[in-house]
Amino acid sequence: MKNIINSVQIDLFKKHIGPFLFCFLTLMFLLLMQFLILHIDKLIGKDIPLSVIIELIFTNLAYMVVLAAPMAVLVATLMAFGKFSELNELTAIRASGIHPLKVITPVMFASLVVCAVLVWFSNDVLPEANHKSRSLFIDIRLQKPGFDLKPNEFYDGIDGYTFLVDEVDNETDSLYGITLFQEPSRTVDRAVIKAKKGLLKAESNELLTLYLVDGNMQKFPSSGGLSRVTIEKNQFDKHRITFDLADLAFEKSDPNRRNRSDRTMNIQSMLVIVDSLKQEIVQQYEKAANNTYTIPNIKYDYEYDEKYILPDTTKQEELLTTGLIVADQLKNKEAQKELFNKTTSDLNNYKATLENSASNILFRTKSINRYLVEIHKKFSIPFACVVFILLGAPIGIMTRKGNFGIAAIISAVILTFYWLSLIQGEKLADRLFVTPFWGMWTFDIVFSSIGILLLIKLSTEVSFSRLFRRS
Structure with a gap:
């Protein structure tokens, strides 16, 4: 069996x-x-x-x-x-x-x-x-995208330059009908460069040289804050521009320098974070419990302040009848309104404090749930x-x-x-x-x-x- x-x-x-x-x-x-x-x-x-x-x-x-x-x-x-x-x-x-x-x-x-x-x-x-x-x-x-010129399309992958060419010969790396927009920087002025023909040649993995033939250049030198605009025009038979392609090369960063999320942490690490979040929630509850609102005490605040003592000669009809002990013992409407405004402001501040604590507790509770999930x-x-x-x-x-x-x-x-x-x-x-x-x-x-x-x-x-x- x-x-x-x-x-x-x-x-x-x-x-x-x-x-x-x-x-x-x-x-x-x-x-x-x-x-x-x-x-x-x-x-x-x-x-x-x-x-x-x-x-x-x-x-x-x-x-x-x-x-x-x-x-x-x-x-x-x-x-x-x-x-x-x-x-x-x-x-x-x-x-x-x-x-x-x-x-x-x-x-x-x-x-x-x-x-x-x-x-x-x-x-x-x-x-x-x-x-x-x-x-x-x-x-x-x-x-950034690699250096990839296409006919009749603007290319701005290299900082400071925008290319526009009429024709590209991929076999010989020759360009025809070139328009190059040069942005101003500390070393060069704004310029528009045009040429009938050009040739691309890679000097290294990070350097690319453009040889231009039979063209012209319009420079717009900095006027130093003056209102007038200066334009310099010149013709050239040959012109060379070298571009730095280091920014286009892929650079791999160190993963250890990046912050970790819940899906990139193990159980032990997440439990440590959960424990710290629970302690922060307890602190928020204690903070909210200790931050209580105290109602103004007439004996303490008003008994010895002549501004708020109610004289016998005050006409009762000039006062607001509120039914509140503190407010009804003040001497005029202005004092009553001042008390109401101060109390309202204090209550709003107290409410904002409680809402802030509740928001912090809710955020930490959701974070705890996310890690526990x-x-x-x-x-x-x-x-x-x-x-x-x-x-x-x-x-x-x-x-x-x-x-x-x-x-x-x-x-x-x-x-x-x-x-x-x-x-x-x-x-x-x-x-x-x-x-x-x-x-x-x-x-x-x-x-x-x-x-x-x-x-x-x-x-x-x-x-x-x-x-x-x-x-």
């Missing part, structure tokens, strides 16, 4: 390995193609070194691994258990007196191993990869490997189909619900509608429960509908 169980377990485990590797590599390829399609416009036309593009792709493979592994587990589980049921192996082991749950044990253990590896990967590898990728994206976004995500997404075994095994058995098409369709439906719940849960947690725990773990808990109920039904032939009808 034990040999039969081991044989079935090994056979079922082997049925998982092939589909898992195939689905994992396929999903990685699809995610990589999606990444390239989304960002190809940021990479082309900027003379970015190939090594930098490869590094950018390599660093972005990290998040693809975290997403692709659980999805591959689901597809492989549906295919393996679908084939297991299609070949009537489940009926055979039941007839042999073997409990169906025993055959799932090796697969479940393997999913726990994958889950543990993904948790480590998400905490130690993924943040660093995200940080380097983010730094490279910033460097690429700041990179990322912490829970590092566990909930890897744990989906276990969830998809619990859910995929009974669904695969019930479909009795082990082909890729059926598994892909069912996986697409389940994964759509999974990613929608994950995205919406993150948004609701960030907006404080739900806790980070429920935002990240709702799908895992619900679908694990469904999977466990289906496994119980398949292994014991219990009908839950009968149980509910009896009750």
Whole structure:
């Protein structure tokens, strides 16, 4: 009996390995193609070194691994258990007196191993990869386009100059019908340079020389603040201008000099920040509690101030009847209005202080939730490997189909619900509608429960509908 169980377990485990590797590599390829399609416009036309593009792709493979592994587990589980049921192996082991749950044990253990590896990967590898990728994206976004002249189009990629040419010969680097607008600087005056022909020659990786033939130049020298404009015109047979292309060269910055976000930090670092934010919230509450508003005391403020003492000769009809003890004991309307204005100003200041404290507390609370969401995500997404075994095994058995098409369709439906719940849960947690725990773990808990109920039904032939009808 034990040999039969081991044989079935090994056979079922082997049925998982092939589909898992195939689905994992396929999903990685699809995610990589999606990444390239989304960002190809940021990479082309900027003379970015190939090594930098490869590094950018390599660093972005990290998040693809975290997403692709659980999805591959689901597809492989549906295919393996679908084939297991299609070949009537489940009926055979039941007839042999073997409990169906025993055959799932090796697969479940393997999913726990994958889950543990993904948790480590998400905490130690993924943040660093995200940080380097983010730094490279910033460097690429700041990179200027390369020197690329096109006929009848203005080009201003080089600081201080704007080019306009009628014709470009890419084979000889010759230009025809050249108009060059030179901006003023500390070393040169504003000028408009025209030439019938020109030749581009690269002196080095950072220097480019333009040789002009048969042209003219109009200079506009600085007039030193005078109202009149001076124009200098001259003709030339040959003229040379050298451009510094150092600004166009890609420069890779040090990622360690950039600030880290929640997705570029590990769990330990985020917990430290969460703890400091909680302490700041406590300080804000203490500050708000200590900053209380004190109502003016007539005995203290007005009893010994002749300006506010109410003489017996004051006519009562000249005063405002407020029903307030302090205000009704003042001697005239001006004093009453002054008191009202001062009290209103004090209350407005007190209100502003409380609103500022409430705003600070709300900001820090949202920040705490954002970090806690990322912490829970590092566990909930890897744990989906276990969830998809619990859910995929009974669904695969019930479909009795082990082909890729059926598994892909069912996986697409389940994964759509999974990613929608994950995205919406993150948004609701960030907006404080739900806790980070429920935002990240709702799908895992619900679908694990469904999977466990289906496994119980398949292994014991219990009908839950009968149980509910009896009750």
